[in-house]
Amino acid sequence: MTAHADQPPAAQELAPLVYDELRRIAAAYMRRERPGQTLQATALVHEAYLRLASAGTPWHDKRHFVGIAARAMRQILVDRARARGAQKRWAGLDRVTLTDALAAATSEAAMLPALDEALTRLEKVDAAQARLVELRYFAGLSIEEAADALAISPATVKRRWALARAWLFRELSDSPA
Amino acid sequence: MTPERRQRVEQLFAAALDRDAESAAQWIAREAADDPAVREEALSLLASHSRAGAFLERPIAESAPDLLADETPLASGATVGAYTIVREIGRGGMGHVYLASDARLGRAVALKALAPHLVRQPSHRERLRREARAAAALSHAGICTVFALEEIDGALYIATEFVDGRTLREEIDSGRRPAVDEIVRTAREIALALAAAHARGIVHRDLKPENVMRARDGSLKILDFGLARLTEPADGARAALTFVTDAGLVVGTPAYMAPEQINGGEVGMPADVFAFGVLLYEFACGVHPFGGASPLAIVARVLDSDARPIESRRAEVPDGLAAIVARCLQKAPGDRFRSAAEIVEALRAAEGAVAAPRARHAAWWRAHQVAITIVYLAAAILAWQFKEWVETPITVGVFLALGAAATVGGVLRGHLVFTERLNRARLAVERRRTRRALSAIDIAMAALLVGDAAWIAPVRALAALFALSAAVAIVLASLVLEPATTAAAFGDDA
Numbered sequence: 001m002t003a004h005a006d007q008p009p010a011a012q013e014l015a016p017l018v019y020d021e022l023r024r025i026a027a028a029y030m031r032r033e034r035p036g037q038t039l040q041a042t043a044l045v046h047e048a049y050l051r052l053a054s055a056g057t058p059w060h061d062k063r064h065f066v067g068i069a070a071r072a073m074r075q076i077l078v079d080r081a082r083a084r085g086a087q088k089r090w091a092g093l094d095r096v097t098l099t100d101a102l103a104a105a106t107s108e109a110a111m112l113p114a115l116d117e118a119l120t121r122l123e124k125v126d127a128a129q130a131r132l133v134e135l136r137y138f139a140g141l142s143i144e145e146a147a148d149a150l151a152i153s154p155a156t157v158k159r160r161w162a163l164a165r166a167w168l169f170r171e172l173s174d175s176p177a
Numbered sequence: 178m179t180p181e182r183r184q185r186v187e188q189l190f191a192a193a194l195d196r197d198a199e200s201a202a203q204w205i206a207r208e209a210a211d212d213p214a215v216r217e218e219a220l221s222l223l224a225s226h227s228r229a230g231a232f233l234e235r236p237i238a239e240s241a242p243d244l245l246a247d248e249t250p251l252a253s254g255a256t257v258g259a260y261t262i263v264r265e266i267g268r269g270g271m272g273h274v275y276l277a278s279d280a281r282l283g284r285a286v287a288l289k290a291l292a293p294h295l296v297r298q299p300s301h302r303e304r305l306r307r308e309a310r311a312a313a314a315l316s317h318a319g320i321c322t323v324f325a326l327e328e329i330d331g332a333l334y335i336a337t338e339f340v341d342g343r344t345l346r347e348e349i350d351s352g353r354r355p356a357v358d359e360i361v362r363t364a365r366e367i368a369l370a371l372a373a374a375h376a377r378g379i380v381h382r383d384l385k386p387e388n389v390m391r392a393r394d395g396s397l398k399i400l401d402f403g404l405a406r407l408t409e410p411a412d413g414a415r416a417a418l419t420f421v422t423d424a425g426l427v428v429g430t431p432a433y434m435a436p437e438q439i440n441g442g443e444v445g446m447p448a449d450v451f452a453f454g455v456l457l458y459e460f461a462c463g464v465h466p467f468g469g470a471s472p473l474a475i476v477a478r479v480l481d482s483d484a485r486p487i488e489s490r491r492a493e494v495p496d497g498l499a500a501i502v503a504r505c506l507q508k509a510p511g512d513r514f515r516s517a518a519e520i521v522e523a524l525r526a527a528e529g530a531v532a533a534p535r536a537r538h539a540a541w542w543r544a545h546q547v548a549i550t551i552v553y554l555a556a557a558i559l560a561w562q563f564k565e566w567v568e569t570p571i572t573v574g575v576f577l578a579l580g581a582a583a584t585v586g587g588v589l590r591g592h593l594v595f596t597e598r599l600n601r602a603r604l605a606v607e608r609r610r611t612r613r614a615l616s617a618i619d620i621a622m623a624a625l626l627v628g629d630a631a632w633i634a635p636v637r638a639l640a641a642l643f644a645l646s647a648a649v650a651i652v653l654a655s656l657v658l659e660p661a662t663t664a665a666a667f668g669d670d671a
Contacts, residue, residue, distance in 0.1 A: 108237065137233045138236070162191070163187055165229050
């Protein structure tokens, strides 16, 4: 790995590799999954890291990998949701207060394309916040793990996360109906 | 917004989070009193924060694992047991669907590969076999036949009849609105197929435009009968939506779920009846009866609000059909038709009512409209004569008022007669629109005639008596005759 430490490979070169690995592990996981277990996004990223690292894939370090994996997860999931035609059925978060469970059930996958676009807008305003959303929402990192991956304090992560959520929620609520 | 001001917004927002909800907004307003843009942005973000709930808190891979694990579809030419894949024709919550050929019988089938997570549990598989057996027992021209449930290499496939055509969803999305007779025919075909299944105690549970195909020959076929249940939790009783949050899969289609289905209650034939109502409404009007900006808004309206009447969107929908749709869309299952068989019956009754008897009695209704218009004219002429005899401001005023009322009333009634003759489908709406105005005109004219008669009585007693009888005639015609001729002609007194 040290040979590449000075020149980490560009994220876009590695993304397809990570993408394939993540998908393979997830599919295998779904086949053998037992009742009551749920897929853990962080475990998935971790396993992909172990596999790719042991295969000698050139990562700058694990933080670097996690960032790419989060980006790859975003791409995979948004593409999938788009392929399912989700965006046609989704036109904004609703203001009606129903349970969060219901909200998640009816619109989470359908929301992804719109979320992806909002996230791209957030990148322009504050790239660090967009990275954080990828780590937390797409790669499933906890506050502490995200703090570690971004080399900032958990308190800062918490603050930025609250702001990013509020910002994105507002973006999606204001989508034209 | 400059980076400095953005930073100030972030600081205000972060500091506000440490305060309790009530004082936070006031605090921001005070702190940022000097910069309205910063203040508004911070307040807006704070408001979003308080509404955001658990938004994004659960990683997407956990709430929608199937999205990630979705396996690569089978390629054309691949073989699965005795089936050769021709091409993928769809995918949904249950998995990929392929057009395949069955080598044993040399026929084309639709092969549905069930997503692995649906069939992990043995109890789930067992129930799936049971449901597939029940669905396979259904044989009806309007229902897509289930051929077999195959277990190949541990994966489960359902082979069904392949229907070449397009779904009602595609027809609805094409933007073309069907004519009334096409709506009626579609309603009848779907109701008949649904009734055949209900007669065997099989409930569809996920009836929606995506699940109804119009074959190339024009006939309709309902797909996936009874299969919606396969995607529910094995313990059955709990709502599909509960399963959704457990495994992150959207089961059923919230927009077509009856209120009891959304609430996790008993789901039976009335739920199909509700979905039928939604489907037919959407087919006729192109919009969802509980239309909202998002699936959530629709769900909220299905639970809380009444559907906008179908006849307000498509005026030419016959009253009988409109009433059937309205009844299907009732909130309480007990207020709907109990099964599709009852819909079939109601459709027959409605069609019968549209046909023969109305045409026969409409002549009486037309005669009534013409006769009343003549009485209007007579009243106006009478008032003119009174004014000639005794010219006072009052008699002149009454004449002008009667003349105006007679003109408006005559035009409205003429309009109804023309509508009845030339644009029959529109008549119900026009009658509703003009009913109040016509009653008001009748009452006003009678009152004016009585007043005029009282004024003229000392001079011309006989003419006054004639005016009085005309007033009585108008009132009686309005209150007694008109409802009777209308009911005879159109089967209602609206």
